[in-house]
Amino acid sequence: MTERLPSLPTVEAQIEERYLKDWSGLARGTPRAVFRPRTTDEVSTLLRDCHARGQPVTIQGGLTGLAGGAVPADGDVVVNLERMNAIEHIDALEGVMCVQAGATLQAVQQAAADAGWYFPLDLGARGSCQIGGNAATNAGGERVVRYGTMRDQVLGVEAVLADGTVLSSLTRLVKNSAGLDLRFLFIGSEGTLGIITRLILKLQPVPPEPVTAFAAAESTQALTKLLRGLKRAPGVNLTAFEFMSGEFVDTAGRLSELPCPVAPGQPWYVLIESAEGHASHDAGALQTALEHALEQGDIVDCALAASLAQADAFWRMRQSIPEMLTALAPTVNFDCGLPWAEMGGFIARLQDTLQRRYPDARHLFFGHMGDNNIHLMTGPHAGPDMHAVEAEVYAQLRGRDGTISAEHGIGFIKKPFLGCTRSAAEIEVLRRLKSALDAKGILNPGRVID
Amino acid sequence: MTERLPSLPTVEAQIEERYLKDWSGLARGTPRAVFRPRTTDEVSTLLRDCHARGQPVTIQGGLTGLAGGAVPADGDVVVNLERMNAIEHIDALEGVMCVQAGATLQAVQQAAADAGWYFPLDLGARGSCQIGGNAATNAGGERVVRYGTMRDQVLGVEAVLADGTVLSSLTRLVKNSAGLDLRFLFIGSEGTLGIITRLILKLQPVPPEPVTAFAAAESTQALTKLLRGLKRAPGVNLTAFEFMSGEFVDTAGRLSELPCPVAPGQPWYVLIESAEGHASHDAGALQTALEHALEQGDIVDCALAASLAQADAFWRMRQSIPEMLTALAPTVNFDCGLPWAEMGGFIARLQDTLQRRYPDARHLFFGHMGDNNIHLMTGPHAGPDMHAVEAEVYAQLRGRDGTISAEHGIGFIKKPFLGCTRSAAEIEVLRRLKSALDAKGILNPGRVID
Structure with a gap:
């Protein structure tokens, strides 16, 4: 793997397989290089160079996503944050942690515990997913009903913009009304507006045994x-x-x-x-x-x-998902969100329709009700049926104050359906923000919006 | 008060005094007209017209701010939301309220209570301040240690952009990862990026007597x-x-x-x-x-x-602020934020310096420690000393991970000091966002950034 900086390699001898796919299984091509920077300055130098050349960049965390957001295309430059994994500082008095974006969620949880605190975000992928990826996708998981999503755990962000500018918004204050809070440009924008390099996290008191x-x-x-x-x-x-x-x-x-x-x-x-x-x-x-x-x-x-x-x-009952994904493969999986009052009707209509059309498949509903989040795993499905299942589920969401993605993000895979739950005016504003911060469109092109 | 729509009046017979000042006492001039729209469509029509003419607009809620953000200049068009004050819908099952931006905080609290829920944001100005202004300034208050700031109470926003576009991002879901969350462009940006016209609020279970x-x-x-x-x-x-x-x-x-x-x-x-x-x-x-x-x-x-x-x-001891403001007038008042570990040194240095330089004034420190928020009221001060006091306090904040405004906002009054706690790169990104959403700079010009 060539990692010469700042000029980009033109030929790549060998790219490791693990940088080509995420947990969705989607693969799109072979990048020209995989960079694994060690510092924010290296990220900045690399992006400045890519920006000058109009070189597309795919940003990677732990590659545990389900929407293909971190999967590179032919000719991409990949920036994987895995070497920027330091827990830099913990303020044990106030419960505040400064961490590089490539630390795994599990390392963050462990460091918090070692300091007598608790980091509440938790996902099945904790051992592999990176905290920067958790922020870029605004990860959810099983504790949202009490502690909120990743957004609610982040006090400050350092990010590198497409042109290499280092934007350090590393406030660590609960309240700060000195101008618009820039954290929220990067949390949940799936790497389309910048590369998160460092985070300030809020820690919680250790809860008692539940x-x-x-x-x-x-x-x-x-x-x-x-x-x-x-x-x-x-x-x-x-x-x-x-x-x-x-x-x-x-x-x-x-x-x-x-x-x-x-x-x-x-x-x-x-x-x-x-x-x-x-x-x-x-x-x-x-x-x-x-x-x-x-x-x-x-x-x-x-x-x-x-x-x-x-x-x-x-x-274990709730977490048997991997076994089910295998037993029911190939499955189609959903991550919908709806108001409580809409959930019953949505599920009943889908149970009825799917059971009628695909009587030999299983249609399993589950999720985080307190977060408005309904997951559906349905399978096995023949290839041609999979799009019909998607169309049916997303059609049932329209006009019901719902979302096509409560926690997995849009990436590539759900991009065609974004219009089901976001208006044309919203998508236009997303485009204006993209233009304002990444005029050449080099960061994670093709994800979320065009 | 002329209120012809959509074309703007050229002469204003009489503007009521109450639209010219906020609680900071700052006055800047006489607007050409005050509009009090009743619907989002009226706001949209008005802004489209102002946008076409390059007409500066000052946006007003309850005018209880302390940073001059809602105070109009000569020739401004004022948009005051006070007539858009309907509580439109409460979902009493899930605890979700849809409200127009001009409802007072107290009306929101009361409507929540009437539906068996609790709206936790609370401020001294509750009877006058508008919920849209609370959102635009990301208001804090006395319950942040438990419930967070206004940002944490808002699930969805409808806003009108400078060119009249109605941006409806009225999601009501706890979790939504379908593209960047646009709420955060309007919460805390003090009206510089759009006029908030409607909000979806999260309600809380009624807490027991404390x-x-x-x-x-x-x-x-x-x-x-x-x-x-x-x-x-x-x-x-x-x-x-x-x-x-x-x-x-x-x-x-x-x-x-x-x-x-x-x-x-x-x-x-x-x-x-x-x-x-x-x-x-x-x-x-x-x-x-x-x-x-x-x-x-x-x-x-x-x-x-x-x-x-x-x-x-x-x-009552904690809330004797109005009596103190009168007794110590003219005062200089601060709304700083600092990490816990920095608070003691900051206060001790200032107590020492201020006491030495202004031995006849009183220098009162108080605030919301759990939110990192230190207020300082110091007075009486002679006019020429007031700037010296400001310079001294803000100099003590530099380089300490602090903020010059934890909850009051920047407006006009604190704009000269924004650079104390926000970097040049941050201010540049604020400018890029302003250009992306309000290229002609008609919304609240002169506030926060230029």
């Missing part, structure tokens, strides 16, 4: 009512509310050989976690709230984990 | 240690942590005839509020934590309010 429960309900409406109740219940401090369809629990149970923790054969299940102040007292808070929900008929059965092992078993 | 305490400490370092401890204490749910210097408490006590609730003559005091799940249990949580802090020597005395009346008395 109480974990599993419950069954007859409808998604009942689940939203339960969720509303738990958000308001005294003493309950909700840290996860992960819903799953009966078919999801059935499939996960068979593949992972896990018994359903509560009454089997129900249409809906939910894994609930609550982390409260007083261990002895809190179990009571969630238990009291669930007993009330049983009396009200919002749930039909529930179980509290009596041990860490049992809580793990509940979570 | 437990209120007042404590005395020997240093700001002790206060940060106390704050850190309370953020981590089991069962404590901190909703306010308002520190005050001994001189502030002494002055407030004399002006408002309030006795100091704890040992008088201490260098630092703090008002603490904690809202927890179980009323009977929670008093214990804060009390336990404060007893521990006493044992550790972090505080030297404390009192828990035994009644609502006593809690009100604690708060």
